[in-house]
Amino acid sequence: MMKLFRYLKPFRLPILVVFALVFMQSLSDLYLPTLMADIVDKGIINGDIPYIWKIGGIMLIFAAIGAICSIGVSYCSSRVAIRFGQKLRSKMYRHVQNFSLQEFDTFGTASLITRSTNDIYQVQQVLIMLLRMMISAPMMCIGGMIMAVNKDAELSLVIVVIIPVLVAAIAIIALRGLPLFKSMQVKLDTLNRVLRENLTGMRVIRSFNRTEHETKRFEDANVDLTNTAVKVNKIMAAMMPIMMLVMNFSTIAIVWFGGVRISNGDMQVGSLMAFIQYATQIIFSLIMVSVIFVILPRASASAIRINEVLDKVPEINDPSQPKQANLQRGYLSFKDVTFHYPGAEQPAISNISFDAGPGETTAIIGGTGSGKSTLLSLIPRFYDVGSGKVLLDGVDVRELSQEQLREKIGFVPQKSLLFTGTIADNIRYGKKNANDEEIQRAADIAQATEFISNMKDGFQSEIAQGGGNVSGGQKQRLSIARALVRQPEVYVFDDSFSALDMKTDAKLRTALKEVTMNATVLLVAQRVSTVMDADRIIVLDNGGIVGIGTHRELMDTCDVYREIVSSQLSEEESA
Structure with missing residues:
Protein backbone atom coordinates (compact mmCIF):
# COMPACT_ATOMS: atom_id res chain seq x y z
CA MET A 1 0.00 0.00 0.00
CA MET A 2 2.76 2.44 0.94
CA LYS A 3 4.42 1.94 -2.45
CA LEU A 4 1.33 3.35 -4.13
CA PHE A 5 1.24 6.38 -1.85
CA ARG A 6 4.39 7.71 -3.53
CA TYR A 7 2.01 8.92 -6.22
CA LEU A 8 0.56 11.34 -3.64
CA LYS A 9 3.54 13.70 -3.95
CA PRO A 10 1.72 16.15 -6.28
CA PHE A 11 -1.04 16.43 -3.64
CA ARG A 12 1.14 17.35 -0.67
CA LEU A 13 -0.43 20.80 -0.18
CA PRO A 14 -4.07 19.59 -0.17
CA ILE A 15 -3.07 16.77 2.20
CA LEU A 16 -1.49 19.30 4.59
CA VAL A 17 -4.73 21.32 4.44
CA VAL A 18 -6.69 18.16 5.31
CA PHE A 19 -4.40 17.44 8.26
CA ALA A 20 -4.72 21.02 9.51
CA LEU A 21 -8.52 20.90 9.29
CA VAL A 22 -8.63 17.50 11.01
CA PHE A 23 -6.41 18.87 13.78
CA MET A 24 -8.71 21.85 14.35
CA GLN A 25 -11.82 19.63 14.25
CA SER A 26 -10.31 17.23 16.80
CA LEU A 27 -9.37 20.05 19.18
CA SER A 28 -12.89 21.45 18.89
CA ASP A 29 -14.50 18.07 19.63
CA LEU A 30 -12.18 17.45 22.59
CA TYR A 31 -12.92 20.83 24.19
CA LEU A 32 -16.72 20.57 24.01
CA PRO A 33 -17.17 18.04 26.90
CA THR A 34 -15.08 20.28 29.20
CA LEU A 35 -17.30 23.25 28.40
CA MET A 36 -20.36 21.12 29.07
CA ALA A 37 -18.90 20.06 32.44
CA ASP A 38 -18.40 23.74 33.33
CA ILE A 39 -22.04 24.51 32.45
CA VAL A 40 -23.25 21.71 34.78
CA ASP A 41 -20.79 22.18 37.65
CA LYS A 42 -20.60 25.99 37.67
CA GLY A 43 -23.72 27.17 35.89
CA ILE A 44 -26.60 24.78 36.62
CA ILE A 45 -25.57 23.82 40.17
CA ASN A 46 -24.99 27.48 41.13
CA GLY A 47 -27.99 28.72 39.15
CA ASP A 48 -25.77 31.12 37.21
CA ILE A 49 -27.85 31.74 34.07
CA PRO A 50 -25.49 34.33 32.48
CA TYR A 51 -22.60 31.85 32.85
CA ILE A 52 -24.71 29.15 31.16
CA TRP A 53 -25.43 31.48 28.22
CA LYS A 54 -21.80 32.51 28.00
CA ILE A 55 -20.37 28.98 27.97
CA GLY A 56 -23.24 27.79 25.77
CA GLY A 57 -22.32 30.46 23.20
CA ILE A 58 -18.68 29.35 23.29
CA MET A 59 -19.84 25.75 22.74
CA LEU A 60 -21.83 26.85 19.70
CA ILE A 61 -18.76 28.59 18.26
CA PHE A 62 -16.58 25.53 18.77
CA ALA A 63 -19.30 23.26 17.34
CA ALA A 64 -19.55 25.50 14.26
CA ILE A 65 -15.77 25.46 13.82
CA GLY A 66 -15.82 21.66 14.06
CA ALA A 67 -18.64 21.40 11.51
CA ILE A 68 -16.89 23.71 9.03
CA CYS A 69 -13.63 21.79 9.43
CA SER A 70 -15.49 18.49 8.95
CA ILE A 71 -17.01 19.70 5.67
CA GLY A 72 -13.60 20.93 4.51
CA VAL A 73 -11.98 17.58 5.40
CA SER A 74 -14.63 15.64 3.48
CA TYR A 75 -14.28 17.83 0.39
CA CYS A 76 -10.47 17.96 0.32
CA SER A 77 -9.92 14.28 1.14
CA SER A 78 -12.42 13.17 -1.51
CA ARG A 79 -10.80 15.45 -4.09
CA VAL A 80 -7.30 14.17 -3.28
CA ALA A 81 -8.42 10.52 -3.40
CA ILE A 82 -10.25 10.93 -6.69
CA ARG A 83 -7.29 12.72 -8.30
CA PHE A 84 -4.99 10.03 -6.90
CA GLY A 85 -7.18 7.34 -8.47
CA GLN A 86 -7.13 9.19 -11.78
CA LYS A 87 -3.34 9.46 -11.69
CA LEU A 88 -2.93 5.80 -10.74
CA ARG A 89 -5.25 4.62 -13.54
CA SER A 90 -3.32 6.74 -16.04
CA LYS A 91 -0.01 5.39 -14.74
CA MET A 92 -1.20 1.80 -15.00
CA TYR A 93 -2.67 2.37 -18.47
CA ARG A 94 0.56 3.88 -19.80
CA HIS A 95 2.60 1.09 -18.20
CA VAL A 96 0.38 -1.63 -19.70
CA GLN A 97 0.76 -0.01 -23.11
CA ASN A 98 4.45 -0.94 -22.93
CA PHE A 99 3.69 -4.61 -22.28
CA SER A 100 4.56 -7.16 -24.90
CA LEU A 101 2.05 -9.87 -25.73
CA GLN A 102 3.94 -12.04 -23.24
CA GLU A 103 2.95 -9.79 -20.32
CA PHE A 104 -0.66 -9.67 -21.53
CA ASP A 105 -0.66 -13.46 -21.60
CA THR A 106 0.74 -13.51 -18.05
CA PHE A 107 -1.95 -11.32 -16.46
CA GLY A 108 -4.91 -11.87 -18.77
CA THR A 109 -7.21 -9.16 -20.13
CA ALA A 110 -9.96 -9.68 -17.52
CA SER A 111 -7.48 -9.35 -14.64
CA LEU A 112 -5.91 -6.19 -16.07
CA ILE A 113 -9.35 -4.59 -16.40
CA THR A 114 -10.22 -5.51 -12.80
CA ARG A 115 -6.91 -4.19 -11.50
CA SER A 116 -7.34 -0.92 -13.42
CA THR A 117 -10.89 -0.32 -12.17
CA ASN A 118 -12.09 -2.21 -9.09
CA ASP A 119 -8.69 -2.55 -7.40
CA ILE A 120 -7.84 1.12 -7.82
CA TYR A 121 -11.32 2.03 -6.54
CA GLN A 122 -10.68 0.00 -3.36
CA VAL A 123 -7.39 1.82 -2.75
CA GLN A 124 -9.08 5.14 -3.49
CA GLN A 125 -11.78 4.48 -0.89
CA VAL A 126 -9.32 3.51 1.83
CA LEU A 127 -7.31 6.66 1.07
CA ILE A 128 -10.39 8.79 1.77
CA MET A 129 -10.82 7.00 5.09
CA LEU A 130 -7.15 7.36 5.98
CA LEU A 131 -7.09 11.08 5.23
CA ARG A 132 -10.14 11.62 7.38
CA MET A 133 -9.09 9.38 10.25
CA MET A 134 -5.29 9.11 10.12
CA ILE A 135 -4.90 12.12 12.45
CA SER A 136 -8.42 12.32 13.81
CA ALA A 137 -8.55 8.82 15.36
CA PRO A 138 -5.16 8.99 17.17
CA MET A 139 -5.80 12.56 18.33
CA MET A 140 -9.27 11.74 19.62
CA CYS A 141 -7.95 8.61 21.34
CA ILE A 142 -4.85 10.16 22.94
CA GLY A 143 -6.53 13.52 23.57
CA GLY A 144 -9.56 11.78 25.10
CA MET A 145 -7.30 9.80 27.42
CA ILE A 146 -5.46 12.94 28.54
CA MET A 147 -8.71 14.82 29.17
CA ALA A 148 -10.26 11.81 30.95
CA VAL A 149 -7.23 11.45 33.23
CA ASN A 150 -7.41 15.20 33.86
CA LYS A 151 -11.02 14.83 34.98
CA ASP A 152 -10.42 11.77 37.19
CA ALA A 153 -7.28 9.65 37.13
CA GLU A 154 -8.70 6.73 39.14
CA LEU A 155 -11.80 6.37 36.99
CA SER A 156 -9.51 6.26 33.94
CA LEU A 157 -8.51 2.72 34.94
CA VAL A 158 -11.82 1.60 33.38
CA ILE A 159 -10.56 2.86 30.01
CA VAL A 160 -7.20 1.11 30.54
CA VAL A 161 -9.10 -2.19 30.78
CA ILE A 162 -11.30 -1.45 27.75
CA ILE A 163 -8.62 -0.59 25.17
CA PRO A 164 -6.76 -3.97 25.07
CA VAL A 165 -10.09 -5.76 24.57
CA LEU A 166 -10.96 -3.55 21.60
CA VAL A 167 -7.49 -3.79 20.05
CA ALA A 168 -7.50 -7.60 20.35
CA ALA A 169 -10.93 -7.83 18.71
CA ILE A 170 -9.86 -5.61 15.81
CA ALA A 171 -6.64 -7.57 15.27
CA ILE A 172 -8.37 -10.98 15.24
CA ILE A 173 -11.04 -9.86 12.79
CA ALA A 174 -8.51 -8.18 10.47
CA LEU A 175 -6.23 -11.23 10.39
CA ARG A 176 -9.13 -13.52 9.50
CA GLY A 177 -10.46 -11.16 6.85
CA LEU A 178 -7.27 -10.46 4.85
CA PRO A 179 -6.95 -13.89 3.13
CA LEU A 180 -10.63 -13.79 2.18
CA PHE A 181 -10.31 -10.31 0.70
CA LYS A 182 -7.39 -11.50 -1.45
CA SER A 183 -9.46 -14.47 -2.54
CA MET A 184 -12.38 -12.18 -3.43
CA GLN A 185 -10.29 -10.19 -5.90
CA VAL A 186 -9.14 -13.40 -7.66
CA LYS A 187 -12.73 -14.64 -7.83
CA LEU A 188 -13.80 -11.26 -9.22
CA ASP A 189 -11.20 -11.72 -11.98
CA THR A 190 -12.75 -15.10 -12.77
CA LEU A 191 -16.26 -13.66 -12.88
CA ASN A 192 -15.11 -10.86 -15.20
CA ARG A 193 -13.37 -13.34 -17.48
CA VAL A 194 -16.43 -15.58 -17.75
CA LEU A 195 -18.73 -12.60 -18.35
CA ARG A 196 -16.39 -11.17 -21.00
CA GLU A 197 -16.21 -14.51 -22.82
CA ASN A 198 -20.00 -14.82 -22.69
CA LEU A 199 -20.60 -11.35 -24.13
CA THR A 200 -17.92 -11.46 -26.84
CA GLY A 201 -18.71 -15.06 -27.81
CA MET A 202 -22.49 -14.73 -27.89
CA ARG A 203 -22.77 -15.78 -31.55
CA VAL A 204 -20.79 -18.96 -31.01
CA ILE A 205 -22.66 -19.76 -27.79
CA ARG A 206 -26.06 -19.45 -29.47
CA SER A 207 -25.04 -21.21 -32.65
CA PHE A 208 -23.99 -24.29 -30.63
CA ASN A 209 -26.91 -24.06 -28.18
CA ARG A 210 -24.51 -23.68 -25.25
CA THR A 211 -26.49 -20.95 -23.48
CA GLU A 212 -27.33 -23.19 -20.52
CA HIS A 213 -23.71 -24.32 -20.21
CA GLU A 214 -22.45 -20.74 -20.19
CA THR A 215 -25.18 -19.71 -17.76
CA LYS A 216 -23.98 -22.47 -15.41
CA ARG A 217 -20.36 -21.27 -15.79
CA PHE A 218 -21.42 -17.76 -14.86
CA GLU A 219 -23.57 -18.95 -11.96
CA ASP A 220 -20.72 -21.06 -10.59
CA ALA A 221 -18.34 -18.09 -10.69
CA ASN A 222 -21.02 -15.78 -9.30
CA VAL A 223 -21.93 -18.13 -6.43
CA ASP A 224 -18.24 -18.69 -5.64
CA LEU A 225 -17.67 -14.93 -5.34
CA THR A 226 -20.90 -14.49 -3.35
CA ASN A 227 -20.02 -17.23 -0.86
CA THR A 228 -16.63 -15.68 -0.23
CA ALA A 229 -18.20 -12.24 0.18
CA VAL A 230 -20.71 -13.69 2.67
CA LYS A 231 -17.86 -15.21 4.70
CA VAL A 232 -16.06 -11.87 4.75
CA ASN A 233 -19.17 -9.97 5.75
CA LYS A 234 -19.95 -12.45 8.52
CA ILE A 235 -16.51 -11.84 10.00
CA MET A 236 -16.71 -8.08 9.57
CA ALA A 237 -20.31 -7.94 10.81
CA ALA A 238 -19.07 -9.14 14.20
CA MET A 239 -16.93 -6.02 14.61
CA MET A 240 -19.59 -3.37 15.20
CA PRO A 241 -21.64 -5.38 17.76
CA ILE A 242 -18.45 -6.11 19.68
CA MET A 243 -17.56 -2.41 19.67
CA MET A 244 -21.02 -1.34 20.81
CA LEU A 245 -21.12 -4.03 23.47
CA VAL A 246 -17.78 -2.92 24.88
CA MET A 247 -18.85 0.73 24.72
CA ASN A 248 -22.11 0.08 26.57
CA PHE A 249 -20.45 -2.01 29.27
CA SER A 250 -17.76 0.64 29.68
CA THR A 251 -20.44 3.33 30.08
CA ILE A 252 -22.16 1.21 32.75
CA ALA A 253 -18.83 0.74 34.53
CA ILE A 254 -18.02 4.47 34.37
CA VAL A 255 -21.47 5.46 35.69
CA TRP A 256 -21.22 2.84 38.45
CA PHE A 257 -17.77 3.77 39.69
CA GLY A 258 -18.33 7.47 38.94
CA GLY A 259 -21.49 7.44 41.05
CA VAL A 260 -19.51 6.01 43.92
CA ARG A 261 -16.89 8.76 43.57
CA ILE A 262 -19.57 11.47 43.38
CA SER A 263 -21.20 10.13 46.55
CA ASN A 264 -17.79 10.23 48.26
CA GLY A 265 -17.30 13.84 47.14
CA ASP A 266 -14.33 13.00 44.94
CA MET A 267 -16.02 13.96 41.66
CA GLN A 268 -18.69 16.32 40.36
CA VAL A 269 -21.67 15.42 38.17
CA GLY A 270 -20.47 17.58 35.26
CA SER A 271 -17.04 15.96 35.36
CA LEU A 272 -18.68 12.50 35.23
CA MET A 273 -20.74 13.57 32.20
CA ALA A 274 -17.59 14.89 30.50
CA PHE A 275 -15.73 11.71 31.44
CA ILE A 276 -18.43 9.59 29.80
CA GLN A 277 -18.14 11.68 26.63
CA TYR A 278 -14.35 11.35 26.59
CA ALA A 279 -14.64 7.59 27.06
CA THR A 280 -17.15 7.53 24.18
CA GLN A 281 -14.76 9.56 22.01
CA ILE A 282 -11.93 7.15 22.81
CA ILE A 283 -14.07 4.14 21.89
CA PHE A 284 -15.38 5.82 18.74
CA SER A 285 -11.83 6.64 17.70
CA LEU A 286 -11.04 2.95 18.03
CA ILE A 287 -14.20 2.16 16.06
CA MET A 288 -12.90 4.50 13.34
CA VAL A 289 -9.67 2.51 13.35
CA SER A 290 -11.71 -0.69 13.14
CA VAL A 291 -13.59 0.68 10.12
CA ILE A 292 -10.23 1.29 8.46
CA PHE A 293 -9.26 -2.28 9.29
CA VAL A 294 -12.49 -3.47 7.68
CA ILE A 295 -11.57 -2.00 4.30
CA LEU A 296 -7.79 -2.04 4.70
CA PRO A 297 -7.36 -5.81 4.07
CA ARG A 298 -9.25 -5.63 0.80
CA ALA A 299 -7.44 -2.46 -0.21
CA SER A 300 -4.12 -4.10 0.71
CA ALA A 301 -4.96 -7.06 -1.50
CA SER A 302 -5.87 -4.64 -4.28
CA ALA A 303 -2.67 -2.65 -3.76
CA ILE A 304 -0.61 -5.83 -4.08
CA ARG A 305 -2.32 -6.64 -7.38
CA ILE A 306 -1.80 -3.09 -8.67
CA ASN A 307 1.88 -3.19 -7.72
CA GLU A 308 2.27 -6.52 -9.50
CA VAL A 309 1.33 -4.75 -12.73
CA LEU A 310 3.34 -1.59 -12.09
CA ASP A 311 6.40 -3.56 -10.99
CA LYS A 312 6.28 -5.85 -14.00
CA VAL A 313 9.21 -4.96 -16.23
CA PRO A 314 8.25 -5.38 -19.90
CA GLU A 315 10.30 -8.00 -21.70
CA ILE A 316 10.51 -5.74 -24.74
CA ASN A 317 12.10 -2.33 -24.20
CA ASP A 318 13.61 0.36 -26.38
CA PRO A 319 17.41 0.45 -26.50
CA SER A 320 19.10 3.29 -24.62
CA GLN A 321 20.54 4.61 -27.90
CA PRO A 322 18.29 3.52 -30.78
CA LYS A 323 19.85 3.16 -34.21
CA GLN A 324 18.44 4.51 -37.43
CA ALA A 325 17.33 2.09 -40.13
CA ASN A 326 18.24 3.93 -43.32
CA LEU A 327 20.42 1.66 -45.44
CA GLN A 328 17.52 0.57 -47.65
CA ARG A 329 13.79 1.18 -47.48
CA GLY A 330 12.03 -1.86 -46.06
CA TYR A 331 14.65 -4.56 -46.67
Missing part, protein backbone atom coordinates in the same frame (compact mmCIF):
# COMPACT_ATOMS: atom_id res chain seq x y z
CA LEU A 332 13.80 -7.39 -44.26
CA SER A 333 15.98 -10.34 -43.24
CA PHE A 334 15.52 -13.29 -40.91
CA LYS A 335 18.84 -14.76 -39.79
CA ASP A 336 18.57 -18.22 -38.19
CA VAL A 337 15.60 -17.16 -36.03
CA THR A 338 14.25 -19.45 -33.30
CA PHE A 339 11.42 -18.57 -30.92
CA HIS A 340 9.80 -20.31 -27.93
CA TYR A 341 6.54 -19.23 -26.35
CA PRO A 342 6.96 -18.85 -22.55
CA GLY A 343 6.72 -22.25 -20.90
CA ALA A 344 6.70 -24.19 -24.16
CA GLU A 345 9.07 -27.15 -24.48
CA GLN A 346 9.31 -27.02 -28.28
CA PRO A 347 10.06 -23.90 -30.33
CA ALA A 348 7.18 -22.39 -32.28
CA ILE A 349 9.60 -21.65 -35.13
CA SER A 350 13.22 -22.70 -35.50
CA ASN A 351 16.17 -21.81 -37.73
CA ILE A 352 14.21 -19.46 -39.97
CA SER A 353 16.32 -17.61 -42.55
CA PHE A 354 15.14 -15.65 -45.59
CA ASP A 355 15.35 -12.18 -47.18
CA ALA A 356 12.51 -9.99 -48.44
CA GLY A 357 13.20 -6.81 -50.34
CA PRO A 358 11.31 -3.75 -51.63
CA GLY A 359 9.12 -4.44 -54.63
CA GLU A 360 8.83 -8.12 -53.70
CA THR A 361 5.93 -10.11 -52.34
CA THR A 362 6.90 -12.88 -49.96
CA ALA A 363 4.09 -15.30 -49.16
CA ILE A 364 4.09 -17.73 -46.24
CA ILE A 365 1.97 -20.85 -46.37
CA GLY A 366 1.69 -23.96 -44.26
CA GLY A 367 -0.60 -26.08 -42.16
CA THR A 368 -2.34 -24.98 -38.97
CA GLY A 369 0.17 -24.49 -36.16
CA SER A 370 3.16 -24.39 -38.49
CA GLY A 371 4.26 -20.99 -37.10
CA LYS A 372 3.10 -18.58 -39.80
CA SER A 373 1.52 -15.94 -37.53
CA THR A 374 4.30 -16.37 -34.97
CA LEU A 375 6.89 -15.53 -37.61
CA LEU A 376 5.07 -12.34 -38.59
CA SER A 377 4.62 -11.24 -34.96
CA LEU A 378 8.42 -11.05 -34.57
CA ILE A 379 8.70 -8.31 -37.21
CA PRO A 380 6.95 -5.51 -35.21
CA ARG A 381 8.38 -6.97 -31.96
CA PHE A 382 5.15 -8.23 -30.48
CA TYR A 383 7.56 -10.87 -29.22
CA ASP A 384 11.36 -10.90 -29.30
CA VAL A 385 13.32 -13.69 -30.95
CA GLY A 386 14.88 -16.32 -28.73
CA SER A 387 17.96 -16.63 -30.92
CA GLY A 388 19.00 -15.27 -34.28
CA LYS A 389 18.12 -11.84 -35.66
CA VAL A 390 15.36 -10.04 -37.49
CA LEU A 391 16.90 -7.21 -39.52
CA LEU A 392 15.17 -4.21 -41.04
CA ASP A 393 17.32 -2.29 -43.47
CA GLY A 394 20.34 -4.07 -42.05
CA VAL A 395 19.61 -3.13 -38.41
CA ASP A 396 18.45 -5.59 -35.75
CA VAL A 397 14.86 -4.62 -34.89
CA ARG A 398 15.83 -4.83 -31.19
CA GLU A 399 18.21 -1.92 -31.76
CA LEU A 400 15.42 0.31 -33.09
CA SER A 401 12.91 2.13 -30.95
CA GLN A 402 9.52 0.43 -31.05
CA GLU A 403 7.89 3.60 -32.36
CA GLN A 404 10.40 3.98 -35.18
CA LEU A 405 10.10 0.30 -36.10
CA ARG A 406 6.31 0.23 -36.18
CA GLU A 407 6.10 3.46 -38.18
CA LYS A 408 7.70 1.53 -41.02
CA ILE A 409 5.15 -1.31 -40.86
CA GLY A 410 1.55 -1.59 -41.99
CA PHE A 411 0.21 -4.56 -40.05
CA VAL A 412 -3.10 -6.28 -40.80
CA PRO A 413 -3.79 -8.87 -38.06
CA GLN A 414 -5.35 -12.26 -38.51
CA LYS A 415 -8.37 -11.22 -36.46
CA SER A 416 -9.68 -7.92 -37.79
CA LEU A 417 -10.38 -5.40 -35.06
CA LEU A 418 -12.30 -2.17 -35.52
CA PHE A 419 -12.79 0.58 -32.96
CA THR A 420 -15.91 2.47 -31.97
CA GLY A 421 -16.23 5.54 -34.19
CA THR A 422 -16.79 6.31 -37.85
CA ILE A 423 -15.40 4.38 -40.81
CA ALA A 424 -13.17 7.36 -41.60
CA ASP A 425 -11.85 7.33 -38.01
CA ASN A 426 -10.99 3.64 -38.28
CA ILE A 427 -9.10 4.10 -41.54
CA ARG A 428 -7.40 7.24 -40.20
CA TYR A 429 -6.18 5.12 -37.27
CA GLY A 430 -3.34 4.09 -39.57
CA LYS A 431 -2.33 7.71 -40.21
CA LYS A 432 -3.75 10.31 -37.85
CA ASN A 433 -3.35 13.25 -40.26
CA ALA A 434 -4.69 11.45 -43.33
CA ASN A 435 -6.96 13.68 -45.41
CA ASP A 436 -10.24 12.65 -47.05
CA GLU A 437 -8.56 11.99 -50.37
CA GLU A 438 -6.05 9.57 -48.82
CA ILE A 439 -8.83 7.77 -46.95
CA GLN A 440 -10.88 7.47 -50.14
CA ARG A 441 -7.88 6.10 -52.05
CA ALA A 442 -7.09 3.51 -49.35
CA ALA A 443 -10.71 2.36 -49.34
CA ASP A 444 -10.70 2.10 -53.15
CA ILE A 445 -7.60 -0.12 -53.15
CA ALA A 446 -9.00 -2.27 -50.32
CA GLN A 447 -12.22 -2.78 -52.33
CA ALA A 448 -14.21 -1.21 -49.52
CA THR A 449 -15.70 1.82 -51.28
CA GLU A 450 -18.75 -0.02 -52.65
CA PHE A 451 -20.12 -1.24 -49.32
CA ILE A 452 -19.15 2.06 -47.61
CA SER A 453 -21.13 4.08 -50.16
CA ASN A 454 -24.15 1.84 -49.57
CA MET A 455 -24.14 2.69 -45.87
CA LYS A 456 -26.35 5.53 -44.66
CA ASP A 457 -23.63 8.09 -43.90
CA GLY A 458 -20.83 6.75 -46.08
CA PHE A 459 -17.43 7.29 -44.50
CA GLN A 460 -19.13 8.96 -41.53
CA SER A 461 -21.14 5.84 -40.72
CA GLU A 462 -20.64 4.67 -37.16
CA ILE A 463 -18.90 1.38 -36.41
CA ALA A 464 -20.37 -0.50 -33.45
CA GLN A 465 -18.19 -1.88 -30.68
CA GLY A 466 -15.90 -4.54 -32.13
CA GLY A 467 -17.28 -3.91 -35.63
CA GLY A 468 -20.49 -5.73 -34.81
CA ASN A 469 -22.48 -3.96 -37.55
CA VAL A 470 -20.24 -5.01 -40.47
CA SER A 471 -19.44 -8.45 -41.88
CA GLY A 472 -16.17 -10.33 -41.52
CA GLY A 473 -15.13 -9.50 -45.08
CA GLN A 474 -15.97 -5.83 -44.62
CA LYS A 475 -13.93 -5.74 -41.41
CA GLN A 476 -10.96 -7.25 -43.23
CA ARG A 477 -11.17 -4.68 -46.02
CA LEU A 478 -11.34 -1.79 -43.55
CA SER A 479 -8.34 -3.26 -41.69
CA ILE A 480 -6.45 -3.43 -44.99
CA ALA A 481 -7.42 0.16 -45.79
CA ARG A 482 -6.12 1.21 -42.38
CA ALA A 483 -2.70 -0.25 -43.26
CA LEU A 484 -2.72 1.16 -46.79
CA VAL A 485 -3.38 4.75 -45.73
CA ARG A 486 -0.17 4.55 -43.70
CA GLN A 487 1.94 4.03 -46.86
CA PRO A 488 4.57 2.05 -44.92
CA GLU A 489 7.81 0.51 -46.11
CA VAL A 490 6.75 -2.99 -45.06
CA TYR A 491 3.27 -4.48 -45.43
CA VAL A 492 2.44 -7.46 -43.21
CA PHE A 493 -0.80 -9.31 -44.02
CA ASP A 494 -1.53 -12.08 -41.52
CA ASP A 495 -4.14 -14.21 -43.31
CA SER A 496 -5.94 -10.96 -44.08
CA PHE A 497 -7.86 -12.19 -47.16
CA SER A 498 -9.52 -15.27 -45.65
CA ALA A 499 -13.00 -13.70 -45.41
CA LEU A 500 -12.96 -12.36 -48.97
CA ASP A 501 -14.58 -14.09 -51.92
CA MET A 502 -12.33 -15.17 -54.78
CA LYS A 503 -13.35 -12.27 -57.02
CA THR A 504 -12.72 -9.59 -54.37
CA ASP A 505 -9.48 -11.33 -53.39
CA ALA A 506 -8.20 -11.20 -56.97
CA LYS A 507 -9.21 -7.55 -57.47
CA LEU A 508 -7.61 -6.57 -54.17
CA ARG A 509 -4.31 -8.30 -54.96
CA THR A 510 -4.21 -6.63 -58.37
CA ALA A 511 -4.80 -3.21 -56.80
CA LEU A 512 -2.18 -3.90 -54.14
CA LYS A 513 0.53 -4.54 -56.73
CA GLU A 514 0.28 -0.95 -57.95
CA VAL A 515 0.64 0.66 -54.51
CA THR A 516 3.23 -1.74 -53.08
CA MET A 517 5.68 -1.60 -55.99
CA ASN A 518 8.32 0.06 -53.80
CA ALA A 519 7.41 -1.68 -50.53
CA THR A 520 8.20 -5.04 -49.02
CA VAL A 521 5.12 -7.24 -48.75
CA LEU A 522 4.79 -10.29 -46.48
CA LEU A 523 1.56 -12.17 -46.44
CA VAL A 524 0.28 -15.29 -44.75
CA ALA A 525 -2.51 -17.07 -46.57
CA GLN A 526 -4.38 -20.35 -46.45
CA ARG A 527 -5.48 -20.22 -50.08
CA VAL A 528 -2.96 -21.23 -52.71
CA SER A 529 -4.61 -18.90 -55.22
CA THR A 530 -3.61 -15.95 -53.00
CA VAL A 531 0.10 -16.86 -52.97
CA MET A 532 0.64 -18.34 -56.45
CA ASP A 533 1.80 -15.05 -57.99
CA ALA A 534 4.16 -14.14 -55.14
CA ASP A 535 7.82 -13.52 -55.94
CA ARG A 536 8.77 -15.89 -53.16
CA ILE A 537 6.74 -18.51 -51.31
CA ILE A 538 7.96 -19.84 -47.97
CA VAL A 539 6.50 -23.19 -46.93
CA LEU A 540 6.44 -23.86 -43.19
CA ASP A 541 5.91 -27.20 -41.49
CA ASN A 542 6.24 -27.82 -37.72
CA GLY A 543 7.92 -24.45 -37.23
CA GLY A 544 10.62 -24.92 -39.85
CA ILE A 545 11.09 -23.96 -43.49
CA VAL A 546 10.64 -26.93 -45.81
CA GLY A 547 10.66 -24.99 -49.06
CA ILE A 548 11.37 -21.55 -50.57
CA GLY A 549 10.77 -20.57 -54.16
CA THR A 550 8.18 -19.61 -56.73
CA HIS A 551 5.02 -21.61 -57.29
CA ARG A 552 6.53 -23.57 -60.17
CA GLU A 553 9.78 -24.24 -58.33
CA LEU A 554 7.95 -25.52 -55.24
CA MET A 555 5.69 -27.74 -57.32
CA ASP A 556 8.86 -29.50 -58.47
CA THR A 557 10.79 -29.56 -55.20
CA CYS A 558 8.47 -29.41 -52.14
CA ASP A 559 6.17 -32.30 -51.20
CA VAL A 560 4.37 -30.29 -48.49
CA TYR A 561 3.52 -27.53 -50.96
CA ARG A 562 2.29 -30.03 -53.55
CA GLU A 563 -0.01 -31.56 -50.93
CA ILE A 564 -1.47 -28.16 -50.08
CA VAL A 565 -1.96 -27.30 -53.77
CA SER A 566 -3.56 -30.64 -54.63
CA SER A 567 -6.01 -30.26 -51.74
CA GLN A 568 -7.26 -26.93 -53.12
CA LEU A 569 -6.72 -26.78 -56.88
CA SER A 570 -7.23 -29.04 -59.84
CA GLU A 571 -4.27 -29.99 -62.03
CA GLU A 572 -5.25 -27.38 -64.63
CA GLU A 573 -5.51 -24.62 -62.00
CA SER A 574 -2.20 -25.49 -60.39
CA ALA A 575 -0.27 -25.61 -63.66
